[in-house]
Amino acid sequence: MAATEEQAIQSVWTRPRRKRDQPALSQAQIVAEAVRILDVEGVDALSMRRLGTALNAGATSLYRHVANRDELIELVVDEVHGEIALPDGDDPERWREAAVIGARSVRAMILRHPWVASLLGSVGLSYLGPNVMRLNERLLAVFVTAGFPGDEAEQAISSVMAYVIGMGTSEAAWLTTIAKSGKSEREWAEQLRPAVEAAVREHPHQRERIAQGDVDPERVREEKFRYGLDRMLDGLETRLKR
Known part of the structure; x- marks a missing residue:
């Protein structure tokens, strides 16, 4: 594997978008609920498991949109900048x-x-x-x-x-x-x-x-x-x- 591929910076903004069917859960719903959890419970409360529970969704539904918590954080930071x-x-x-x-x-x-x-x-x-x-x-x-x-x-x-x-x-x-x-x-x-x-x-x-x-x-x-x-x-x- 080329060195540039090995050292690629992982980010929700650089990861290629995967083609999907129309999932029941949208990225907008995921981000909105994550912001709500952060506002009410703080940073330490936010995890993929906690988010999945709040949305009544399994891990597969979440990972269609975000690979990990770090990508989720990137999304919520950008979301509130929209205000x-x-x-x-x-x-x-x-x-x-x-x-x-x-x-x-x-x-x-x-x-x-x-x-x-x-x-x-x-x-x-x-x-x-x-x-x-x-x-x-x-x-x-x-x-x-x-x-x-x-x-x-x-x-x-x-x-x-x-x-x-x-x-x-x-x-x-x-x-x-x-x-x-x-x-x-x-x-x-x-x-x-x-x-x-x-x-x-x-x-x-x-x-x-x-x-x-x-x-x-x-x-x-x-x-x-x-x-x-x-x-x-x-x-x-x-x-x-x-």
Whole structure:
């Protein structure tokens, strides 16, 4: 066997499609149920056996569409990327607005599906799916139209997405912890406040910030996210003007 065949990268996006009769179970049904399991039970709960049980389907029905769990992960990661609003990249004067739309939509997707943060880039060729490719193409259009050279446009997108994913991952972890408590985010924050106040008692700058802090944790998260995003875009805009 040729070396290239032996070292072929295994991915749902590169594996040749097998001809099938019309199966009772579609790939769309499999992916939708996998996303539901992930949303409700988390990453550790998802297995081919668990999925088959939920769909009342045997292994043969599943393996017609996905070879293993890794391929299933590639499919669900791409599926939730389909929820992201694609920014309009045709107006160079509105590139920042378009970048904000894309960034906020990516963050919203991560917060709806907290499990995705731990899977991005971790399995196979997750970034070759049609939804991810459409998002990448539209973001490239935004930055190239704004005036960034092609290679620098890719670096700008990578920087923005690293910020969005990093913030989204932290928020997702926080919200997952709260969800397990059965409390609302505001209830959790209010219950935690006495411990926080005690911890900052000997730290005047932090004590002052806590005393002035907003009691709406969701609004605080939104403001922090937007502040960081705006400062990153400020830097890119300065670079663009040069």
